[in-house]
Amino acid sequence: MLTDMQIVVMGGDARQLEIVRKLTELDAKLYLAGFEQLEQPFSGAVKEKLHDINFSHIDAIILPVPGTSLEGEVETIFSSEKIVLTEKILHQTPSHCTVYSGISNGYLDDIIKKSKRKLVNLFERDDVAIYNSIPTVEGTIMMAIQNTDITIHQSSIAVLGLGRVGMSVARSFSLLGAKVKVGARKSEHIARITEMGLQPFHLNDLRNEVKDIDICINTVPYPIVNAAVIAQMPSHTLIIDLASKPGGTDFRYAEKRGIKALLAPGLPGIVAPKTAGQILANVLSQLLREELESRKGK
Structure with a gap:
């Protein structure tokens, strides 16, 4: 009490x-x-x-x-x-x-x-972030369905970052049948991505890895999805940025290219x-x- x-x-x-x-x-x-x-x-x-x-x-x-x-x-x-x-x-x-x-x-x-x-x-705190990743994942799935004209199943998805949210997002989209690749920097994260049965890549290679994706889900709170990266994306790509404000995406350039980019911090408070x-x-x-x-x- x-x-x-x-x-x-x-x-x-x-x-x-x-x-x-x-x-x-x-x-x-x-x-x-x-x-x-x-x-x-x-x-x-x-x-x-x-x-x-x-x-x-x-x-x-x-x-x-x-x-x-x-x-x-x-x-x-x-x-x-x-x-x-x-x-x-x-x-x-x-x-x-x-x-x-x-x-x-x-x-x-x-x-x-x-x-x-x-x-x-x-x-x-790890416990809060891990519990919170559950409604975050559900909200991300909702946004992906609402803002694309394809199924998640067999779509090509890049998840950036293998933190507590990134891991849950990557696993959930893979279970829905998506072809998921995950970008990280730490060697232990690359190893974990491989162990999860997903395709790993180093974030230094991000520009080359986004040329064939349908959805890019960013969890890294740094300007990682910059103009040079966005320039390599197909025009139909959807960017969902889950990082805390202001996110890690160049939203101005995405709009200029006609690529839909959504900043979605605080999803748990919105969807659940x-x-x-x-x-x-x-x-x-x-x-x-x-x-x-x-x-x-x-």
Whole structure:
């Protein structure tokens, strides 16, 4: 149980509702900032304006998956109010207060460092990323079907990157009958691709490997699908970029060439927000319980 824990949930989308539901069931006291348009009531959770919250008693702050903007703004679909996490707010919290976010950026890292608080990036955890790859794969399959006029079966697909998402995507499209090649850099990844029964190639050879593909699925968060690569693709190729914003694709050049390129970060929150929220809620409740037990043991 999380009895006596006081937590601020700042903004977000439908995934946050599953987090709120789980944490209130565990008897935490929640303050919801950026939720005034939410009609659904939660016992143990109160909607508050950010400036009305007494942060001196707050044990944890939960941000949405994208964290903050580079100006500190927190996105929310439940409010017209501008929600901004500042260094001043963090300084008002107890020294043990922990900030939980999906991902981080320079702004968030900077105010965390200056306030000497702890930041946990949930998407850096293997368990979260692996669980999250399931709705990501389903969303990618949906986008591939909606945006092509061919079947996935027997189509030629290049998956770029063999991280936790890339591995799940490559395996799933192969099981659907696609001819899947996977680009990677590390020798152990090349070996794993071979072991999976897929065709490996080194990302240095990317330009040569895209000349015959129907779909290119990128998971690498660097500008890897550049103009030189896109220039070698057939005109019917579909690019699905799953990397975090701004993605790894030159979208301007793709449009110029008439190649459809879709940036699709955060697919779990779009195609399966309930499941994606439950994944985050389960991990968060575990981390918060560990934090509470650690403090009580001191």
